[in-house]
Each structure stands twice: as structure tokens, then as C-alpha cells.
Amino acid sequence: MISRIDLRGDALPEGPALRDLLPRADFDVQAALEKVRPICEAVHHRGDAALIDFAEKFDGVRLESVRVPAAALDKALEELDPAVRAALEESIRRARLVHREQRRTTHTTEVVPGGSVTEKWVPVDRVGLYAPGGRSVYPSSVIMNVVPAQEAGVESIALASPAQAEFGGLPHPTILAACALLGIDEVYAAGGATAVAMFAYGTESCPPAPMVTGPGNIWVAAAKRYFTGKIGIDAEAGPTEIAVLADSSADPVHVASDLISQAEHDPLAAAVLVTDSVELADAVEKELEPQVAATKHIEDRIVPALKGRQSAIVLVDGIDEGLRVVDAYGAEHLEIQTADAAAVADRVRNAGAIFIGPWAPVSLGDYCAGSNHVLPTGGCACHSSGLSVQSFLRGIHIVDYTKDALADVAHHVVTLAEAEDLPAHGAAIKARFGGAEQWTRGWKVPTSK
Numbered sequence: 244m245i246s247r248i249d250l251r252g253d254a255l256p257e258g259p260a261l262r263d264l265l266p267r268a269d270f271d272v273q274a275a276l277e278k279v280r281p282i283c284e285a286v287h288h289r290g291d292a293a294l295i296d297f298a299e300k301f302d303g304v305r306l307e308s309v310r311v312p313a314a315a316l317d318k319a320l321e322e323l324d325p326a327v328r329a330a331l332e333e334s335i336r337r338a339r340l341v342h343r344e345q346r347r348t349t350h351t352t353e354v355v356p357g358g359s360v361t362e363k364w365v366p367v368d369r370v371g372l373y374a375p376g377g378r379s380v381y382p383s384s385v386i387m388n389v390v391p392a393q394e395a396g397v398e399s400i401a402l403a404s405p406a407q408a409e410f411g412g413l414p415h416p417t418i419l420a421a422c423a424l425l426g427i428d429e430v431y432a433a434g435g436a437t438a439v440a441m442f443a444y445g446t447e448s449c450p451p452a453p454m455v456t457g458p459g460n461i462w463v464a465a466a467k468r469y470f471t472g473k474i475g476i477d478a479e480a481g482p483t484e485i486a487v488l489a490d491s492s493a494d495p496v497h498v499a500s501d502l503i504s505q506a507e508h509d510p511l512a513a514a515v516l517v518t519d520s521v522e523l524a525d526a527v528e529k530e531l532e533p534q535v536a537a538t539k540h541i542e543d544r545i546v547p548a549l550k551g552r553q554s555a556i557v558l559v560d561g562i563d564e565g566l567r568v569v570d571a572y573g574a575e576h577l578e579i580q581t582a583d584a585a586a587v588a589d590r591v592r593n594a595g596a597i598f599i600g601p602w603a604p605v606s607l608g609d610y611c612a613g614s615n616h617v618l619p620t621g622g623c624a625c626h627s628s629g630l631s632v633q634s635f636l637r638g639i640h641i642v643d644y645t646k647d648a649l650a651d652v653a654h655h656v657v658t659l660a661e662a663e664d665l666p667a668h669g670a671a672i673k674a675r676f677g678g679a680e681q682w683t684r685g686w687k688v689p690t691s692k
Contacts (some may be wrong), residue, residue: 244531245502245514245549246525252433255564261571262622268511268553270481270621275465279436283469284558286440291447295436304408309441310448311413311430312642315618319419330610331382331421338390345632358648361641367475369399369450370635372444373457374418376405378507381458382421383610386656387617387630388457389425395635403441405434431448435459437450443474457615458628477630481621482553483604484513486574488565488587493518493580493602495526499534501578501604502527506554507540510547514554517565517571524556566590568616573624576605595624
């Protein structure tokens with residue numbers, strides 16, 4: 244059901260050569276880009292009418308309006324299963340605890356007497372958030388997008404999720420209920436590239452947003468790439484992935500269940516076990532069969548995911564080699580199920596989120612750990628972070644120098660300007676102290692007493 248890659252015996256290669264040995268899904272965003280281009284431009288030129296036409300084409304329902312009525316949000320919350328409501332409320336509570344601690348404060352550094360630089364943090368004015376709604380419904384993604392934006396202080400927050408024919412063209416009611424719980428009343432029935440284009444360009448119903456975040460399929464990723472430079476984004480999210488670094492102390496039942504838990508997202512989802520124990524590899528492979536047979540989404544998601552080129556059991560000589568492999572892989576979710584797991588996890592450099600030991604499975608992080616589950620995929624954890632309060636903030640430096648403080652460093656500024664062959668930069672300094680005719684190389688401007 245799952246392939247093996249044996250990296251034992253020989254010295255592991257470095258850098259890209261090691262990454263090339265590891266499993267990864269085919270995910271050609273560039274090819275998808277050409278297909279989303281006309282969709283985005285149609286939204287640009289035809290606004291809501293294009294959104295309505297695309298909802299009929301892609302979602303099988305003709306909308307009367309793209310904006311979800313407030314009454315529909317209230318109704319969804321009223322009719323929400325109490326157990327689901329309680330779970331969502333607890334997820335929100337825990338996410339707020341974690342994300343509130345990520346807030347940044349204004350800080351001033353006195354560089355020299357009379358010269359300071361202040362860094363203040365300003366939230367984006369408006370953000371468009373996306374919650375997928377294709378194979379599954381993801382109210383958890385509503386929470387993971389909305390909470391950090393709110394904690395960052397974003398004043399205008401809009402959310403889009405695909406129209407559902409089953410619910411009369413509205414997004415899934417659990418999505419709407421999650422929005423209502425979070426106080427989000429600007430919600431749109433728009434999916435995939437159309438939602439990103441709606442936020443990027445704006446339409447009659449939806450004002451434009453300078454930033455768009457949220458996970459999605461390849462069409463969402465392609466649309467985000469299309470608007471690079473026009474809007475800010477969190478990431479071009481690819482298929483979800485889990486890597487488990489485990490030794491002989493790991494429970495194969497736990498490992499198998501965690502691999503399956505991510506495989507049920509999508510046939511392109513990646514499930515990777517890295518271990519130095521052949522016995523564990525055998526036991527996990529044996530355990531996959533009955534667990535897969537006992538679950539849902541077997542043929543359309545789980546089996547294709549586990550059998551795909553993106554999933555594998557990777558055999559290594561030891562935990563040191565295993566750490567090199569998982570760092571090269573840069574997993575979205577990385578579980579450490581080894582002896583002294585916390586110490587091993589502390590050595591990891593590249594991962595979207597790390598889950599330590601047998602009682603912190605990825606499923607916990609998806610819902611109720613308090614951490615964010617909008618994380619870098621496709622190896623991007625080697626250079627990028629998951630969604631956080633910081634994602635919605637802009638750091639602005641405020642430079643405040645007195646005449647004396649500028650005078651003290653003026654000759655250095657002029658010297659560097661001339662070294663870069665930018666004489667006007669230096670002239671802007673000289674002009675403040677009598678002009679070029681009074682300036683000689685090496686002369687230090689006298690400060691006032």
C-alpha cells in the first residue's frame with residue numbers, strides 16, 4: 244500500500260541531492276496559472292456577474308447574490324449541533340490564547356543621543372480570507388484564518404467559501420456558523436480562483452483587499468501566483484503532508500493512524516514515515532491495512548494518497564540521519580515519535596509545525612492545540628512560516644534625528660553615497676550644512692553646543 248525508500252548504508256547526499264531522493268507530489272502551479280488567467284480577468288471585467296456564472300459552472304448552482312445574507316449566518320449558528328458549537332468555541336478559545344501572545348509592540352531604539360529608530364506594527368487595512376469547501380468542509384480553517392487577523396487588529400475582514408448546491412448556493416452551514424461565532428458578517432459564496440480574483444480586484448459586492456490568505460487547491464495557489472505583486476498572500480499552499488520521524492519505541496498503531504489521518508484529505512496528500520527501525524516499518528505497513536479498511540474515503544482519497552509517489556516509508560541508519568532527511572523534506576506537519584522526543588524535536592530546523600511524542604498527533608493541531616494549521620507545504624518550511632498574527636502586520640521604521648545627531652554621522656553618509664556613485668544622496672546631506680562648497684572629504688560637521 245505504501246512504497247519504501249532505503250537510504251541506509253551510504254552517506255546521505257547534501258542539499259538538493261537529498262531532497263531529490265524524497266517523495267513529493269506532482270503539483271504544477273505554473274501549468275494551472277494559464278487556466279486561471281481567463282477566470283481572473285473575467286472577474287476583473289464582469290465583477291459579480293462573472294462570479295455568478297462561475298458558481299453555476301463549477302459548483303452547479305445559480306446564485307442570486309454572491310454576498311451571504313446576515314440572516315443566513317444567524318440561522319446557521321442557531322441550527323448548529325451543540326456539540327460542534329462547543330468544539331468550535333474551544334478551538335477558538337485556544338487559538339486566541341496562542342495568537343494573542345504573538346502581538347508585536349512598538350519599540351524605540353536610541354542609536355545615538357538625539358537619533359532614534361522606532362519600529363511600529365500596523366495591521367493591513369483589509370484582508371480576504373479563504374476557507375476551502377470542495378471534498379470536505381473546513382470550519383477549522385475559518386478559525387485559523389480569522390483569529391490571527393483579529394488578534395493583529397485588522398479592521399475589515401471578509402471570508403469566501405465555495406457555493407454549495409446542496410445548501411441553495413450558500414457556503415456550507417458549518418462554515419457560516421463558524422463565521423458567526425467569530426463575528427465575521429462579510430461572507431461570500433465564491434470558490435477557488437474566483438474568490439481570490441474577487442478579493443484582488445473587488446466587485447460590486449466586495450471591496451478589494453490588499454491581502455488574501457487561506458489554504459486551497461491548485462487553482463487557489465495559481466490565482467495567488469497570478470496576483471503576485473498586486474496583493475499580499477500567505478503562501479501558495481500545496482497538498483497537505485505529514486512526516487513522522489520514529490524509532491523502535493514508537494507505537495505502530497499510532498503511526499499508521501496518523502499517516503492515514505492526513506491521507507484522507509486528498510489523493511495528493513503526502514504521508515511519509517522516516518525510521519531507523521525495519522521492525523517498526525514492517526509493523527506500520529501491516530497496521531495500515533486494517534485501519535484503512537475500517538475508515539471512510541478509502542478509494543477516492545486514502546488509498547491513492549498512500550500509494551502515490553508522494554508517500555513512502557524512508558529507512559535510515561539512525562536518528563541523526565533521520566533528522567537530516569526530515570530537514571531536507573521540510574514537512575508541513577512533522578511528528579517526532581522517538582525516545583527523548585523533545586530533545587530530538589529541538590534539533591529540527593525545517594518544519595511547519597512539530598508535534599512531540601505519542602500524545603500530540605497532527606489531528607490535535609488541526610483543531611484544538613491552539614497552534615495554527617495554515618502551514619507551508621511542498622518543502623517551503625525550509626524558508627517560510629505558518630500563518631500567524633505577524634502575517635497580518637507590517638513593520639514600519641520611524642527615523643527621528645536631531646541636527647547634531649545627523650552632523651555626527653554626515654561624513655559617513657556622504658562617503659558611502661560616493662562609494663555607490665550616488666552623489667545626489669550625499670548632496671542631500673551637504674545641503675543641510677552649508678552646501679557642497681563648504682564640504683571637503685574627511686571634514687566632520689561641527690555639532691552645536
